[in-house]
């Protein structure tokens with residue numbers, strides 16, 4: 001994929017944060033948008049702003065953590081007569097704190113959204129993309145995908161799935177007209193922290209959502225399988241230079257202290 005101009009991009013989690021920034025950057029680069037999230041009002045607001053800039057924007061409100069949601073979204077896209085050239089799997093959430101402090105229902109929802117929906121949307125959209133060629137998939141993982149992260153264990157494991165899955169697909173689809181790229185952001189300006197622990201003290205983001213979005217979109221055009229945005233590359237190196245035991249102790253202790261400062265009980 002060499003350009004986004006004239007392409008149709010479906011962005012999940014487009015109502016806020018990194019997803020909204022991805023949609024805005026894609027629109028600025030000449031793509032038409034299919035905007036997906038649960039908050040129809042926020043998506044409509046964004047769609048109106050994008051249409052004002054000459055872009056076609058379609059809103060499909062969906063809760064992607066529900067069983068069958070990905071198939072319903074795929075059918076809805078076809079009902080609109082649209083063809084997806086770029087699939088952006090961005091919707092996701094995490095939780096900070098003790099493992100036993102969250103319910104199994106919350107962890108189930110996290111796995112359904114962060115893993116199952118990504119898997120299903122790739123499976124539904126990628127065959128058509130490969131048949132047409134000149135298409136792409138941008139999956140949003142995290143810098144924490146490279147390490148196990150105590151007090152955020154399920155989220156970090158879910159993002160490890162996205163990283164591994166995406167890199168494998170990137171190789172499998174090489175030369176088949178579908179560029180698969182996985183973007184691993186660090187602490188980025190968005191609603192993520194408020195969702196991860198509602199009562200946490202404000203945490204200053206290291207990176208802007210707009211910068212992170214552009215890093216991911218540029219990496220896909222450059223044919224990269226993976227990219228880490230911002231100053232977060234050290235974490236990917238840790239498992240190459242330390243034992244797994246040392247890595248988990250190091251990141252776990254650093255993260256535990258940071259969570260205590262944020263007011264999250266650990």
Ligand SMILES: NC(=O)c1ccc[n+]([C@@H]2O[C@H](COP(=O)([O-])OP(=O)(O)OC[C@H]3O[C@@H](n4cnc5c(N)ncnc54)[C@H](OP(=O)(O)O)[C@@H]3O)[C@@H](O)[C@H]2O)c1
Pocket residue numbers: 012013014015016017018019036037038039040042062063064065066090091092093094113140141142143184185186187188189190191192193195
């Ligand atoms: N911000 C960071 O520091 C950071 C770091 C690494 C990775 N990430 C990853 O970046 C991605 C975007 O997160 P963000 O930081 O931009 O957080 P955010 O501002 O909270 O955005 C999350 C997006 O996902 C949507 N969403 C949540 N649950 C959904 C569901 N069940 N069905 C459909 N859409 C749903 C939300 O919209 P609705 O509420 O309207 O549904 C929202 O648009 C996530 O995959 C996250 O794991 C973020």
